[in-house]
Amino acid sequence: RSKQNGKAKISFYKEQYQYEFSRRVDIQNKIKENLEQENFRIFYQPVYCSKRQKISGVEALIRWPDSDISYTPDEFIPIAEECRLIVTLGEWIISTALQQLSLWQTRFKIPLNLSINISPIQLQSEGLLAYLLAAVKQYDVNVNSIILEITETAFIKDNEEVTDILTTLSNNGFRIALDDFGMGYSSISHLISYPIDIVKLDKSMQSSDGEKGKRLKVIEGLSLMLKKLDFDIVAEGIETQAQHNLCKQLEIDYLQGFLFSRPMPANDIDLLLTKNADDSI
Ligand code: C2E
Ligand code: MG
Ligand code: MG
Ligand code: MG
Numbered sequence: 001r002s003k004q005n006g007k008a009k010i011s012f013y014k015e016q017y018q019y020e021f022s023r024r025v026d027i028q029n030k031i032k033e034n035l036e037q038e039n040f041r042i043f044y045q046p047v048y049c050s051k052r053q054k055i056s057g058v059e060a061l062i063r064w065p066d067s068d069i070s071y072t073p074d075e076f077i078p079i080a081e082e083c084r085l086i087v088t089l090g091e092w093i094i095s096t097a098l099q100q101l102s103l104w105q106t107r108f109k110i111p112l113n114l115s116i117n118i119s120p121i122q123l124q125s126e127g128l129l130a131y132l133l134a135a136v137k138q139y140d141v142n143v144n145s146i147i148l149e150i151t152e153t154a155f156i157k158d159n160e161e162v163t164d165i166l167t168t169l170s171n172n173g174f175r176i177a178l179d180d181f182g183m184g185y186s187s188i189s190h191l192i193s194y195p196i197d198i199v200k201l202d203k204s205m206q207s208s209d210g211e212k213g214k215r216l217k218v219i220e221g222l223s224l225m226l227k228k229l230d231f232d233i234v235a236e237g238i239e240t241q242a243q244h245n246l247c248k249q250l251e252i253d254y255l256q257g258f259l260f261s262r263p264m265p266a267n268d269i270d271l272l273l274t275k276n277a278d279d280s281i
Pocket of ligand 3: 179180200202203236
């Protein structure tokens with residue numbers, strides 16, 4: 001009987017595995033298709049400068065095409081990484097977002113930063129720097145306004161190679177942001193050994209749970225340390241006024257979250273930038 005149970009279990013796992021595998025292949029094919037047909041979309045989420053009470057920049061966030069089944073970036077980006085489609089997808093994102101930035105800069109004549117998420121595989125792919133430089137030239141944007149967001153998982157594999165890549169990007173004028181800091185992989189040593197300009201405090205740092213007192217002290221201590229190290233700090237995932245107040249108290253300069261703006265299509269950013277002059281948060 002137990003043998004039979006075992007067999008049933010194995011076939012259950014096998015089915016699960018096969019299901020998971022075919023799901024991945026299916027998503028892979030869809031990514032390929034959507035890329036070829038240029039169906040993907042990019043949403044932009046404003047990042048606010050609290051001192052100036054203005055939009056300082058936007059983060060580009062990929063969105064699955066409008067269709068019956070939709071996947072979140074957390075679902076399909078890892079799959080695009082697995083099959084290296086992330087390189088092509090990443091190039092499309094760079095071109096599209098830089099072109100958009102160029103339009104905004106011409107139309108609104110304001111300095112606006114653009115943050116682009118770069119996945120570890122994309123970071124270590126051969127042509128990234130050349131592609132970025134070509135796009136900067138083609139769309140005639142200021143290289144300093146481009147922020148490349150890297151997550152710490154990028155540092156796990158080959159530290160020396162990653163240092164070299166980031167240093168080269170930095171020497172070419174791109175700014176580097178460490179994304180999702182405080183999430184679990186965080187290591188203080190990354191802050192010292194990599195050419196990082198901006199640290200984004202992960203939204204998990206914002207959640208207030210039972211350990212409120214301790215969590216608060218961690219955020220206080222972290223932001224103090226980051227300021228001592230001269231990083232620009234962005235607080236991500238701000239959803240409540242209480243979180244905003246805490247950021248004010250800690251003098252965190254850059255703020256991003258649903259409380260201020262959700263990620264939105266470029267057209268909606270146009271509207272925000274139009275009234276940016278009297279915008280306040
Ligand atoms: P991320 O780079 O840390 O982006 C921030 C995520 O938090 C976004 O989710 C954004 O929609 C969400 N967010 C913003 N404000 C709030 C808030 O107040 N509360 C909550 N709960 N969430 C908030 P999204 O767009 O689903 O992206 C998830 C992750 O997928 C990103 O995390 C990034 O790691 C990756 N990703 C998204 N777009 C791209 C892309 O174009 N290229 C690459 N390589 N990765 C991307
Ligand atoms: Mg990001
Ligand atoms: Mg983040
Ligand atoms: Mg993230």
